[in-house]
Amino acid sequence: xxxxxxxxxxxxxxxxxxxxxxxxxxxxxxxxxxxxxxxxxxxxxxxxxxxxxxxxxxxxxxxxxxxxxxxxxxxxxxxxxxxxxxxxxxxxxxxxxxxxxxxxxxxxxxxxxxxxxxxxxxxxxxxxxxxxxxxx
Numbered sequence: 614x615x616x617x618x619x620x621x622x623x624x625x626x627x628x629x630x631x632x633x634x635x636x637x638x639x640x641x642x643x644x645x646x647x648x649x650x651x652x653x654x655x656x657x658x659x660x661x662x663x664x665x666x667x668x669x670x671x672x673x674x675x676x677x678x679x680x681x682x683x684x685x686x687x688x689x690x691x692x693x694x695x696x697x698x699x700x701x702x703x704x705x706x707x708x709x710x711x712x713x714x715x716x717x718x719x720x721x722x723x724x725x726x727x728x729x730x731x732x733x734x735x736x737x738x739x740x741x742x743x744x745x746x747x748x749x
Contacts, residue, residue: 679692679694679700680692680693680694681713681714681715682699682715684713687710689701689703690704690713
């Protein structure tokens with residue numbers, strides 16, 4: 614049966630072709646939307662990762678501020694940290710020794726604070742503690 618020169622089969626075929634093209638446009642639109650959402654997710658994940666790292670850095674123990682007592686040699690200075698005591702520390706390679714003067718404020722942990730000279734005294738060498746040593 615033909616209506617205006619178009620058979621019934623051709624009309625149905627044309628309908629399906631149109632429907633397929635419409636659905637392909639929908640699929641294309643959904644694919645673009647999916648890619649956009651994936652990019653947005655990746656961006657947000659990177660931001661979350663950065664915030665976690667920043668939070669971890671904020672939760673770390675704070676640094677001590679010390680005061681330079683005197684330079685020991687070209688790469689070491691004596692630093693006083695309240696209430697911890699005095700420490701001989703290495704100067705970071707990025708710091709000019711000429712800029713490090715007594716009473717300068719420094720962060721001794723930046724250059725991996727380390728006691729260089731450990732006292733080699735024993736209890737026997739310390740006077741006035743005989744009663745306490747024998748009492749224990």
